Amino acid sequence: MKILVAEDPWRDLPPTARLVVESALLSFADRGFHATTLKHIAAGSGLSTAALYVHFSSKDDLLYDISRRGHESALSIVEKAAALEPADHAFRTLVYVFGRWHAERHTVARVVQYQLNALTGVQAEKIGGIRKRTEQAVRRAVAAVSAAGDDDIDLRGLSAAVISLGIDVARWYEPGGRYTPDEVGRLQCRLAARLVQLGSHPR
Amino acid sequence: MKILVAEDPWRDLPPTARLVVESALLSFADRGFHATTLKHIAAGSGLSTAALYVHFSSKDDLLYDISRRGHESALSIVEKAAALEPADHAFRTLVYVFGRWHAERHTVARVVQYQLNALTGVQAEKIGGIRKRTEQAVRRAVAAVSAAGDDDIDLRGLSAAVISLGIDVARWYEPGGRYTPDEVGRLQCRLAARLVQLGSHPR
Incomplete structure (x- = not known):
């Protein structure tokens, strides 16, 4: 299986x-976002607060900016995977890269998923748009x-569950823990x- | 199916x-926890900051206290469900009440799941103990x-996935949205x- 690797979202900086x-x-x-001050960010980066404003x-x-790049990074690998053929290969690849992304980039993922409500206005709308595409x-x-006629769970519920499994990786994943990102x-x-129910019925 | 209802975690207050x-x-x-001040809590409750210290x-x-009561509330319904007979009834009830709990109590769940790393020392250990029991x-x-010999996914991975589905409800659930807590x-x-794979193989 060809492994799709997410590009570094900050490669141009x-x-x-x-x-x-x-x-x-x-x-x-x-x-958390609200408790973070520019002083914290300056101290962590070794810059002065004034120097932050250059960037x-x-x-x-x-x-x-972090949310946009984070979401676009996930969207990009998901869309690339979804475009593969045949459909079951696309599905498996998509789930694989989405799960691995949430392990490898668990800090980014935690911020973009759990600090989301700190965004407002046009910024919140734009991020909402990227999430919708994903x-x-x-x-x-x-x-x-999904099997035709397989209607005991609707498509929306099923897709939400697939997404939930991936996103929750960011919450529980620990580097050096039980699983590698690939696992x-x-x-x-x-x-x-x-x-x-892939593979459990003929198609 | 007898519906197990979680008691109000703050009923004694x-x-x-x-x-x-x-x-x-x-x-x-x-x-977020770190950005919340006693002034915020006082203003929201209509009390003076001095009056908070009474409680x-x-x-x-x-x-x-919120984390302990929240986790104990979830543990209680999960343990009651797990004790039911037969096993498939126990499993289905457990998943139902765990999911519904995360919808009904999504604010509590968000705090206890996503503000967890704000706890330290003995408090963090005690909450860790309740989580482990759950x-x-x-x-x-x-x-x-689980079917005997059903070893393409280990028990820990499977249980973690069941827990992920439930916990992630707290992230996406909106009151008045697409689903009621029961749904x-x-x-x-x-x-x-x-x-x-319950129901898909004889037992």
Whole structure:
């Protein structure tokens, strides 16, 4: 199976800006967006608070930028996987990369999933749009493998469950713990195959 | 099916203390534990900050008390369900009540699941102990319905997935949205039955 690797969401940033992002990510994940001050971010990145403004105009913009890049990174691998053929290969690959992404990038994922309500206005709308596209890609992949007439669980409920399994990885995953990111991806694959009953009926 | 209803975790508290808990819950869920000040909690409950100390000695103790009662509430219904007979009835009931609990008490659940790392020392250990008991009850219920020799997913991975489905309800559930808490419970039941392949092989 060809493994789709998510590109580094911050590959275009200069090294100093990356330090700012990393410091902000750790603080948002640890103490939360609202309790993070520019001083925390400056201290974590080794810059002065004034120097932060070279890269980001506000704490809100920093969260938005992290959320946008994080969501786009997940969307990109999900859409690439969903475009594969045949449908069961697309589904399994999608679940694998989504699960592995949430393990490898668990700090990013925690911030983008659990600090989401700190975004407002146009920024919240834009992130909502990316999330919607991710959900739609998952729903298409699930629909393509679900058995016709298999209506004891509706497509929306089934897709939401596949997404839940992936997202919850960010909550429980620990680096150096029981599973590697690759093992998480493979576990998710087997679990999701059961959810959509892939392989348990002829197609 | 007899429906197991979780008791109100704060039933023994006097009305004023309940106001404090409700205010703290909303603030912890909305802006996070670290960004919540005693002033926020006081304002939300209509009390003075001095009056808060009649009920709780610190913000940490308030989070601990909320976490303890929240986790004990979930553990209680899970253990009651797990004790039912026969095993498939126990499993289905457990999944139903766990899912419904995370919908009905989504604010409590968000705080106890996502603000967990704000707890330290003995308090963190005690909450860890309750979580472990909940996991063990789920694992017993899953083990009792899983097919012998059904080893392409280990018991721990399967139980973790059942728990993930339930916990993630707290993240996506919206009151007045697509599903009622009862419908969430029933959806979870069907999804988890697929995960453990309940009903798809003779036993």
